Amino acid sequence: MDGIHIAIAILLLYWIVVIILDRKGILEKYNISTYGPVLMIRTTKGLKLLDKLAIPKKAWRIYADIGIRLMFVGMIAMLFVVILSDLAMIASYEANTMPEPSKFNEARNIFLIPGVNEFIPLTWGAIALLVTLVVHEFSHAILCRVEDIRVKSMGILLAVVPIGGFAEPDDEELFGKREEELNDENDPYGDRRLGIIIDKKSEEKTIVKTDEKVATRTQRARILAAGVMANFVVAFLAFALLFGPVLGSLAPLGDTMVVGVSEDGPAYSAGIREDMIITQLDDTSINNVNEMLDYLDGLEAGTSVTVYASTDREISSYQLEVTDTDIDPEGVLIQSIVENTPAEAAGIEAGTHILYLDGNPIYTYTDFSEVLSESTPGQEISAVVENDEGETTEYMVTLAEHPDYEGRGFLGVTTTSGGNVATSLGFSVGEYPAAEYLELLKGIPGMLGGVAGWYIILVLPISGFAGEGFPGFSETLSQFYVPVGWAEPFGIGIFWLANTLLWVGWLNFYVGLFNCLPAVPLDGGHVFRDSINAFIYKVTGNEEKAENVSALITATFAMMILLSFIFMVIGPYLVYGF
The missing domain is CATH 2.30.42.10 (PDZ domain)
Structure with a gap:
């Protein structure tokens, strides 16, 4: 039984235990609820900390107001991406150039879940997802307290291991029982708390005052945008560290890697192994395959050569003889x-x-x-x-x-x-442009002045610069680089840090953008609906009409976005079959 089957077996056993405990009421007794195999473990401890963190209310409101503006920018950008993707799919369908089904449009790869999405590594992805959820939810919670909205509880999400955190605001205070609103100078509904009472006999609707606490549209927008803002801030910090001091502390060892060595040959007996990086032959530095071949071309069979090769950034020397000067080209x-x-x-x-x-x-x-x-x-x-x-x-x-x-x-x-x-020398080598690739990565921030730079950031771990993707420094890729300067004492730890920053930055950026989409229940959907509601009310002066039309428009956008994602997944299968 391999690791995947063991993990599935553990998850199923855990889920069975959760179901049994839930049905016996044991989980409810300890204020724990379930969503499938995920446990929401609630606590009221830490709520006082939220109140302390919320003390600089003016600063938090400025922070959230910036988040509202960024949310609308993200909303427009994501709508543009969705529409452009649909148009490209339709055009390729009409031109009979629809791409064949691949891992890029598999349903499981839409979900940003480590272990399910094959592009997201389990370890770094799990760390990034935890950070993403925690900063998103607790940013909501802090802004709730800034706007005097009650937070009922906080806690962790558990699925065998912790996968995130959450804060649970009072939904009735945040959204109201019937989308109630407050009036203030910035709110089209005035300074009254409004509610709708329906006379069952006449079916007439009357707007009346109510004393229940309900967030204003502006307060609600701040609270909802705070989560997106937190994700964007964390993404900015993570990418700033990654593309700045972390990548700046790496230096390429060389471009030439041993990719094949016969176990019964002299090279293997001398200690040459796959994934070694060739750095030097005798007194000649080797930066690429051509330099290695040029040096060996000038030697006769039987000539002794000292090969310097790196394994895990430790360079050792190996003594070999030139055995065959007539090598067939690979082309x-x-x-x-x-x-x-x-x-x-x-x-x-x-x-x-x-x-x-x-x-x-x-x-x-x-x-x-x-x-x-x-x-x-x-x-x-x-x-x-x-x-x-x-x-x-x-x-x-x-x-x-x-x-x-x-x-x-x-x-x-x-x-x-x-x-x-x-x-x-009795072994095969391959070439990887380590120095050029490192410079490309370090140059990404300078490309953010145009659309291409943002596109590269969005698809970096999946398709990278030319379709190959950059999911971080794997064990093989890290062999090409060595930490220098301040990072030298960290050894392999600098690559772990780089991978963590890459996935924390990318997942926060992606989740922040996704939450900007104008589709309920996403944060962007609620803000979009409130904005449409306010605009229609300002034009018509009719609360009921504003509510109904804004709900219809938001539902239409949500359905269109959902159908767009479905089309992206099944489009190729409609042409090539399931």
């Missing part, structure tokens, strides 16, 4: 063929590998680029291409002129590294 992978180009005319296909170009072996993309950079328009060259079955075909291609570089030949393919590269 570069052809990702796509540009239309109306020499490659298309010659019959070269996407998904194959170019092993030789004009007689030159192609080990890496650099080799491929160097051959073409020295070519000229009209030059005829040979291209030896290998397909997935290992069959090779030689094509004779007459190059066109490069569209961007005058006087340079143009083949018409987009390529990427073919993968592993065999070396004459």
Whole structure:
């Protein structure tokens, strides 16, 4: 039985125990309620702390007022994203280019639940979710006390382990039994508490005064926006630390990683293992695969080489001999063929590998680029291409002129590294652009002046810069970097800190934006409904009409948003089948 099955078994056993205790009334006795397998454990302890935290009322109101404005900005942004996504799906459907079903539109990946959403790692995701829920709920609670709304209890959410915290305001004071309102100079309903009484015989509705405490529209908006504001503030702080001092304390060791070594070969016997980072050969620093291959090309078989390699940021030396100077090239992978180009005319296909170009072996993309950079328009060259079955075909291609570089030949393919590269030391290496990628990450804050930067932040852990995603520093990825400066004493802990900040920042940002959507029961939905209600009342002067129309508009938006999310999930299945 693997870890997943054990976890499911523990969860089911826990859920059975919860059901039994709930039915016997034991949980209710201790003021505990259940929502499926989740326990809400309430307490009134700590309520006095809320009152103390709420003392600087003016500062908290300014904080919440900023939150209201950010909520409307987020509301517009999220509506734009939803509408744009729907239009893109419809356009792709009409053009018969609908993407096939994938993990990006699986239903489970819509929910931001660690362990359910496959993009969110369990450990870092659980920490981030806990922080997200706690700051969101307790920000609501503090603003409740600022606006003199009663908080009935606080507590934790438990599902085998704690998964969040909550604060429970008095809903009747916050929303009113019939959406009652207070009048003040900022509220269109005046300075009275209003209620609706229905005469059962005449069915006439009369607005009367009531002495029950009900939050004004402005107070309610502040309370609801406080949770979103808290998420945005935490996201800002987490990202500021991540993209600033934390990433700034990392330095790349090199780009060349050992990806394959035969267990019965001399390299393995000497101590070379997979995931090692090659930093130096003899007295020559190695920054990438090409530098390693260039150095080895100048050595004869039997030459002794001292290999310096890093494991967990500890560099050791290994003595090896050059055993084979005739290494077959792995080539570069052809990702796509540009239309109306020499490659298309010659019959070269996407998904194959170019092993030789004009007689030159192609080990890496650099080799491929160097051959073409020295070519000229009209030059005829040979291209030896290998397909997935290992069959090779030689094509004779007459190059066109490069569209961007005058006087340079143009083949018409987009390529990427073919993968592993065999070396004459008895092991294979791969290349990861560690330094370039680190600079890209550190440069994200500078991109936030445009839409592209915000989009990258929104999809960073899922699709990243080019579809690969950046879920944090995995054990393998962290091998490429070493902490320096203030972070050096932390060792591997700096990568744990980076992962925590990444997921705390991203989850708070995403949850904050999601809660801005104008759909009840989300915070943005309540604020949107109140705003529409106030606008219609100001225009018509009719409380009942304002209430009914605002409820209808909000319900319509909620339904449209729900259907949009459903369409994003099932759209590809409508074309390709379930």
